[in-house]
Amino acid sequence: MAEPVKLRSVAPPEARRSRPSVLETLIRLEGEAIAATDALSLQHQAVNKPRDILDCGHIFWVSRKGSAVKILAVTGQEQMERHTPFGQWLKSDLKTRIQKGELNTASQWQFKSGKSGDVITYPFIHAFFAPFSPNPKSGGLLFAFAAPPPESHVPIMARLGEIYGLVHAARRGAKRARMAPRKRNLFLGTVGALALIGLIPIPMTTLAPAEVVADSPFILSAEFDGVIKDILVAPNAQVKAGDALVQLDDVTLRNELILAEKELQLSEVRRKMAGLRAFVDAEAKRELAVANAEADLAKARRDYAQERLDKTILRAPRDGLALFSDVSELTGQPVSNGEAILRIAEPTRVLLRLHAPLAHGEALREGARVRMFLDTDPVTPLEAELVRASYRAVTLPEGGMAFDAHAMLTDGDVPRIGARGVAKIYGEKAPLGYFLIRRPLTLFRQMTGL
Known part of the structure; x- marks a missing residue:
């Protein structure tokens, strides 16, 4: 069918000379595209400015990456709503044409709906795709017309695809451009300096809660089953050898001593009577031997009762501090x-008791340096040396598990027993870079198993 003839008004020669030609408009559009400040401005120019020379309905900026396709801009809108039914339908149609290879070159088609024979209600059903240069598979401009576009529009649309494609590719290439020599040298110098710093050997350190404890204390314990009647000293009091410290309940033992003494008195009387009868009766001499044995047994029982009674008072074996928590907690136990x-x-004579974390057991080597910062005096650290550490983790009273270790002071004033703080343990030396990535590397291997 012959294309209908459109009647146009004839403008005066002066007006015809002032109206820009298609070539001039293309040159202007190319200049504006080159001057675009960012990719978004370039996309909006590409979908709106060409309408100055093309009588089209919509222009779409189509971006491709393999078989994936995106509509980044459309005429007359700030942004393309990709999740609308129209946007989803257009993406589906373009994906189908990508699979057929129709978008690798300039192509023209008429939109159809998913149902065969059912023409879509979208008014601009005639489409022309102008791929970008220099890589046609990176996308292109999709022009939509209400009627088939004139043949004179085809080279213009193809040229527009080339212009905006080249500008877009140039902008992406500019972002990836190599650094200037001065910046490159500065960057390489910084990387080299960081690499050298990462090779500096430093000791592997770890922090652990610490407490000052007594070194080889004497444990005062009960010598028989009983009940604590009274504590005769105050907690952490200075005591001397022989001082009474603990009084056990002695009611039962005192009664046993009284009974043993009565039995001893009775056996002594029997022995005297047997001795008197032995002078006149030969058979009484045999009873005298039995009476002597019973008296000796009663005396042994009395001595044993006295010894147990004496042990109800526990005395200090040497000078020192009596270490316990509270009198009321022990009385009656x-x-x-x-x-x-x-x-x-x-x-x-004190030691530092440390609870080292399980993740840093490598620092617990004999002779390792230890610095303790007391809670009461965090400014002046205590210098110590690790003397022993448990080979297996122990359960802490407050929960959790840790390695139990002890360190001996090597310098500084002796702190008070019971003082607490934080100790820093210095292990073997390793590069600084390994020290910085140790924890992330450990977490990565624990999560991935690699």
Whole structure:
């Protein structure tokens, strides 16, 4: 069918000379595209400015990456709503044509709906695709017309695709351009300096809660089953050898001593009477031997009762501090034979007890340097040396597990027993770079198993 003839008004020669030609308009559009400040401005120019020379309905900026396709801009809108039914339908149509290879070159088609024979209601059903240069598979401009576009529009649309494609590719290439020599040298110098710094050997350190404890204290324990009647000293009091410290309940033992003494008195009387009868009766001599044995047995029982009664008072075996928490917690408590009641420690002989985290057990080597910062005096650290550490983790009273370690002071004043703080343990030396990535590397391997 012949294309209908459109009647146009004839303008005066002056007006015809002032109206720009298609070539001039293309040159202007190319200049504006080159001057675009960013990719978004370039996209909006590409979908709106060409309408100055093309009588089209919509222009779409189509971006491709393999078989994936995106509509980044459309005529007359700030942004393309990709999740609308029209946007989803257009993407589906373009994906189908990509699979057929129709978008690798300039192509023209008429939109159809998904149902065969059912023409879509979208008014601009005639489409022309102008691929970008220099890579046609990176996308292009999609022009939509209400009627088939004239043949004179085809080279213009193809040229527009080339212009905006080249500008877009140039902008992306400019972002990836190589750095200037001065910046490159500065960058390489910084990387080299960081690499050298990462090779500096530093000791592997870890922080651990610490407490000052007594070194080899004497444990005062009960020598028989009983009940604590009274504590005769104050907590952490200075005591001397022989001082009474603990009084056990002695009611039963005192009664046993009284009965043993009565039995001893009775056996002594029997022995005297047997001795008197032995002078006149030969058979009484045999009773005298039995009476002597019973008297000796009664005396042994009396001595044993006296010894147990004496042991109800526990005395300090040496000078030192009586270490226990509270008098009220011990008074009235039952104790078994050998059960510890309190400790006697020398205040000048102390150790640092550390609870090292499980993740940093490599720092617990004998002779490792330890610095403890007391809570009461965080400014002046205590210098110590690790003397021993447990090979297996122990359960802490407050929960969790840790390695139990002890360190001996090597310098500084002796702190008070019971003082707490934080200790820093210095392990073997390793590069600084490994020290910085140790924790992330450990977490990565624990999560991935690599």
